[in-house]
Amino acid sequence: MSKRFIGTILGLLSLLALLAPSAAAQANRGPIYTVRQGDTLWSISVCFNITTEALIAANNLSGSDIFIGDQLVIPGYEAFSGTISCDPVPYGETFRSLVRQYRMDETLLRRLNHIVSPTELYAGAKLILLQEDDRPAWSTRANLETGETLLELAVRADTDPWTIADINHLAGPWAGLPGDVFYLPSGESSGFPTALPYPLESAQVDPLPLIQGSTAQIRVHAARPVTLGGILVDRPLHFFPAEDGSYIALQGVHALLEPGLYPLRLETTDADGQTQAFEQMVLIASGYYPQDPTLYVDADTIDPNVTETEWQQILAITAPSTPERLWEGVFLTPAYLYGGETYFTSGFGNRRTYVGQGTDLVVEGFHSGVDYGGGAGLPITAPATGIVVFAGPLTVRGNATIIDHGWGVYSGFWHQSEIRVEVGQRVEQGQVIGLVGGTGRVTGAHLHWEVWVNGVQVNPLDWLQKVFPHE
Numbered sequence: 001m002s003k004r005f006i007g008t009i010l011g012l013l014s015l016l017a018l019l020a021p022s023a024a025a026q027a028n029r030g031p032i033y034t035v036r037q038g039d040t041l042w043s044i045s046v047c048f049n050i051t052t053e054a055l056i057a058a059n060n061l062s063g064s065d066i067f068i069g070d071q072l073v074i075p076g077y078e079a080f081s082g083t084i085s086c087d088p089v090p091y092g093e094t095f096r097s098l099v100r101q102y103r104m105d106e107t108l109l110r111r112l113n114h115i116v117s118p119t120e121l122y123a124g125a126k127l128i129l130l131q132e133d134d135r136p137a138w139s140t141r142a143n144l145e146t147g148e149t150l151l152e153l154a155v156r157a158d159t160d161p162w163t164i165a166d167i168n169h170l171a172g173p174w175a176g177l178p179g180d181v182f183y184l185p186s187g188e189s190s191g192f193p194t195a196l197p198y199p200l201e202s203a204q205v206d207p208l209p210l211i212q213g214s215t216a217q218i219r220v221h222a223a224r225p226v227t228l229g230g231i232l233v234d235r236p237l238h239f240f241p242a243e244d245g246s247y248i249a250l251q252g253v254h255a256l257l258e259p260g261l262y263p264l265r266l267e268t269t270d271a272d273g274q275t276q277a278f279e280q281m282v283l284i285a286s287g288y289y290p291q292d293p294t295l296y297v298d299a300d301t302i303d304p305n306v307t308e309t310e311w312q313q314i315l316a317i318t319a320p321s322t323p324e325r326l327w328e329g330v331f332l333t334p335a336y337l338y339g340g341e342t343y344f345t346s347g348f349g350n351r352r353t354y355v356g357q358g359t360d361l362v363v364e365g366f367h368s369g370v371d372y373g374g375g376a377g378l379p380i381t382a383p384a385t386g387i388v389v390f391a392g393p394l395t396v397r398g399n400a401t402i403i404d405h406g407w408g409v410y411s412g413f414w415h416q417s418e419i420r421v422e423v424g425q426r427v428e429q430g431q432v433i434g435l436v437g438g439t440g441r442v443t444g445a446h447l448h449w450e451v452w453v454n455g456v457q458v459n460p461l462d463w464l465q466k467v468f469p470h471e
Contacts, residue, residue: 029058030077031084031130035070047086047126048074082132088208091123091218091264091280097195100168100183102129102137122261124209124283138167138183143198150176157184196266197276199223203266205282206470212287213255213349213459215451217469218264220247226268233262233284235454238321240407248469250407252456255349255366259286287459289349292367299356301396301441302363310396314412317390318452321408327384331463332429334380334413334449335372342374345446348459354441368457369412369450376417376445378436382427383411383449383463391419397448398440401433408454409468415440415448 033044041064045052052064058075066072074084089098095118099106112128115121131137144153150161150173157164161173168182176182181195196203201221210216218237220228228239228247233254239247265279300306335342350367386403389410394400397414401421404410417437427433438445451460 029073031074031080031082033072033074033084035066035068035072037068039066041066044072048128050076080130082130085129087127089121089123089125089127091205091282092196092203094195095121097181100138102131104130122281122283123205123264140184140186141181142184144176144178144180144182145198146178148178153182159185196278199226199268199270199276200266200278205264209283209285210253211285212253212257212259214253215453215458215462215468216251216253218249218251219469220266222247222268224270226270228266228268230266232264233257235456238408238454240323240325242469250409250453250468252453252458253284254456255287255289257284259284287349289351289366292346292350292352294353294355295443296355296357297441299359299361302354302356302361306395310394315455317402318410319455321454322404322406325406326386327405330465330467331383332381333464334383335374335447337381338374338378341378342372344370345373346371348461369448370460372447374436374447376437379432380413380416380434380436380447382429382431382433384429386411386427388421388423388425388427391421391423394440396441398442399437403427410452412450412452413447415442415446
């Protein structure tokens with residue numbers, strides 16, 4: 001090999017070394033964010049309160065395309081290093097549990113998230129976490145049971161009480177309190193690193209934050225068999241056992257509920273009659289529903305003297321939570337037999353103003369289901385297996401059918417020209433249950449379909465796109 005060739009190679013290597021930033025220089029650029037499924041530059045920018053332009057410039061991007069696994073530098077955080085994330089606060093986590101789990105300094109966690117008080121850390125809130133490269137999060141946790149000392153917990157966990165006290169920011173081994181959750185330096189991960197009190201192991205809430213008109217799924221794992229109850233906002237929760245040993249409650253979030261913070265309370269009772277409870281505020285966000293054009297209708301169909309009686313009748317029908325779940329998988333659109341001839345004429349949650357024709361009666365409300373267009377006489381099918389619990393005429397809803405799918409989940413079909421089922425009948429998914437019509441409070445023939453979950457109307461389209469219950 002000639003000296004000239006060697007000199008050329010060395011020169012190129014020197015040039016590359018000058019062009020490539022040093023490790024120290026890269027470290028000074030700030031922490032790294034790894035792109036995940038569903039991320040966009042806009043969503044990442046919003047989470048970290050920066051502009052997309054700043055994010056593009058900091059990473060020398062040529063456009064807005066990013067891909068799962070890409071590693072992005074987050075501008076504005078140059079004083080920090082490691083791995084940074086931005087996620088909703090899981091239900092059951094507290095300021096103390098997060099500080100312990102991620103081995104973060106309390107001041108740093110407050111600074112990253114502009115937290116004034118730990119009480120601001122509610123479920124569903126945006127939370128920025130920094131994981132330093134040389135300080136991985138603790139993954140093993142244990143509860144200090146009633147009557148147990150930190151020394152006994154340490155022996156059980158094959159460690160010592162001073163180590164547990166140190167990594168959990170206790171004043172000393174004497175400072176552990178019964179029911180507290182402590183992270184341990186070793187051992188198998190429990191898979192449930194939350195701050196919930198024993199015997200609760202985890203409580204997964206989906207979605208977070210909750211959305212107006214959404215179906216909330218609450219899946220709870222317990223260390224031993226318990227009876228579960230609780231409240232979301234002001235609705236009592238009904239839990240049912242799942243195949244994996246967990247307990248599941250489904251609860252509708254009202255479309256008119258003001259966005260804000262509301263309580264989610266879990267209560268357990270074991271075989272000995274011992275009770276335990278945990279409550280945390282959860283964020284409910286806006287569904288951003290639009291305003292429909294003003295609707296001029298028969299005044300009798302919006303007269304409170306008429307509508308209230310019918311409303312109470314519907315509430316009573318949809319109140320029971322049948323313990324047997326009859327549906328499997330996603331729901332099937334009730335218009336599937338004529339899908340090529342129909343379209344949505346109004347979506348769920350749309351704000352509405354009704355005016356009584358020839359009167360000054362005005363009623364404000366929202367659209368409690370989805371409307372499918374199409375002509376009278378088209379077939380309506382059951383979206384899922386269930387039992388017919390109502391089939392008959394109503395003033396506002398016209399010829400109506402209500403199906404109980406179990407677990408407090410119901411489907412309602414209004415304005416039919418003909419009902420093809422009767423009360424007590426079991427119907428299967430895809431079975432014809434009636435025909436499209438224009439009876440009741442309508443401006444034309446259409447299929448109105450709504451879904452009720454534990455006494456609250458929810459967006460039916462969620463049930464066409466997502467399996468309930470789900471992992």
